[in-house]
Amino acid sequence: MAKLDFNFLIAPSLAPGFFDQYWQESALVIKRDNTEVYRALLEAADTAAVLSLAGRFPAEAVDVISRIQTSETAGEATGVLAHLFDQGATIRVKAIERFLEPLAELCRNLEEELASPVRANLYCTPAHSRGFNLHFDAHEVFVLQLLGRKHWQIFEPTTALPLEFVPPLPFEDTRQALERVRGRERDQCVSLRQSE
Numbered sequence: 001m002a003k004l005d006f007n008f009l010i011a012p013s014l015a016p017g018f019f020d021q022y023w024q025e026s027a028l029v030i031k032r033d034n035t036e037v038y039r040a041l042l043e044a045a046d047t048a049a050v051l052s053l054a055g056r057f058p059a060e061a062v063d064v065i066s067r068i069q070t071s072e073t074a075g076e077a078t079g080v081l082a083h084l085f086d087q088g089a090t091i092r093v094k095a096i097e098r099f100l101e102p103l104a105e106l107c108r109n110l111e112e113e114l115a116s117p118v119r120a121n122l123y124c125t126p127a128h129s130r131g132f133n134l135h136f137d138a139h140e141v142f143v144l145q146l147l148g149r150k151h152w153q154i155f156e157p158t159t160a161l162p163l164e165f166v167p168p169l170p171f172e173d174t175r176q177a178l179e180r181v182r183g184r185e186r187d188q189c190v191s192l193r194q195s196e
Contacts, residue, residue: 004040004106006113009142015113024140027154038146041102042122046147050124051081054093061098065090065123065131085124090131093122110142125150 010018013028022028044050054062062081066089081091097103097120110118125131127148136157143152 004038004102005109009110009144029152029154038144041106041144042100042146044147047085047124048082050122050147051085051091054091054122054124055079055081057093057096057099061094061096063092063094065092085126088126088129090123090125090129092124092131095119096122114140116140 007015010028010030013022013030018028042050042053044053064081064084066084066087085091093099097107103120107118107120123131134155136159
């Protein structure tokens, strides 16, 4: 089996072409024929196993994303998560790489390639439901569908690079770091107004 790393995630694209053509420019959708390709990242084989796994994590790591009202603490027990899931809630495990070594290894590899912190969230959404309404993320996202089926809709961006400046990381305090613009130096960037 191929190593699950950055190069595998973007294959058949190669890194130079990926960064030139897609990174911060356009969505890249890769459909894998082999449904088992990501099996090594998650030890769960079905929804019940995912919910059971999520139920073992600390409560502060588990969110319930839903329009249903509940006073339950998400991470209390697998039964609570299964009940909320059955009512239509999406279950999210934040920063799941803290708990699963294969995901931690993949995140470390991506950090090396992207020179940026990487974390992984797990979402488990019921059939005929969705966790979020139409939205965009203000950060780069790799989506790996590990189990099940989902109809994805990807739209052209309504805003080019929604964050003009990348917020400084906690360890950055130099003027150069504070003036980073989406991974480039300020003088190398074309303003949004000039590019329209």
